Amino acid sequence: MKRALIIIDVQNAFYDDSWGSRNNLQAETNISHLLSLWRASKQNVIFIQHISQNPDSLFYPENHSFQIKEIVQPIDGEMIITKEVNSAFINTALEDTLKNKGITEVVITGLTTPHCVSTTTRMSGNLGFTTFLISDATAAFGLVDHNDHYIDAETIHHSSLATLHKEFATVITTSEYIKNFIDR
């Protein structure tokens, strides 16, 4: 069985104050821990990096905010796939890459839980990959709904995970994944 660790949009852009209040500040530390294990076992790591053609965007490649955060910087030989929408599977080579490498299990981490992480997790499950979403290796910001009602980051995070668990993915913590699945 071959598996890939997917690290979505862990970019300096998400340091920006405009996102508001965030939950789970430990997400990057947990991702870094998983990344070390993946590198040690020489399994596939795929970094997803959001890109925008708009020079005013935090995701414009000339801006420092586009760069992947230092704590999970890719090293030589690791794959980076850029995407322009939330789903890492739309208009990218991700699906073909996974299939061509014979990868059947996808382990998803990154930012943010309700948007790019949720959308990528949904498509991963629906495309037939055995999918794990690491609950404490992702994080959310608070959101305002269509009635101008604010929903805090923790509520968005937990309800997003509940909508994914058992329907699209197995939602599991970093330590549970390592304990139960890393040595298969």
Place this chain on the structure above:
Amino acid sequence: MKRALIIIDVQNAFYDDSWGSRNNLQAETNISHLLSLWRASKQNVIFIQHISQNPDSLFYPENHSFQIKEIVQPIDGEMIITKEVNSAFINTALEDTLKNKGITEVVITGLTTPHCVSTTTRMSGNLGFTTFLISDATAAFGLVDHNDHYIDAETIHHSSLATLHKEFATVITTSEYIKNFIDR
């Protein structure tokens, strides 16, 4: 501008007690109202019908529960697209159908908010369609998260809508959509 009304999985299957407690029992009435307006203006309606190859499933085509609910029954000449996963865009002709017909605006209704409706709305927006999600023409059931914590239907519904609004779609009520958008 051409638009399509998408009616997702409004099937007898969702009458089954196994789903637990549901919010917004008016969803089907609101969908029926939109359907009447669409038929009157001869615009495109696309029914999405979930199908399973498992004879024990509520979505197995021989079972009565597979059928679309009486209140929004398709009539002769209306298009029905079956799907086997949550997203109506995966392994179906939906994207090609919309593009071939020159449809640029997609108006999404149906069941259930956090699963098939959310996933289809995300892909619709990410694939480039102008997307509306009708907040009171969809509904949710309560869900149990990976910590065995129950989240009620109303919380799942509203947080799901918040994760979609402005990122993938404009979330709007039936009456607001009719008032502001139907006569363009």
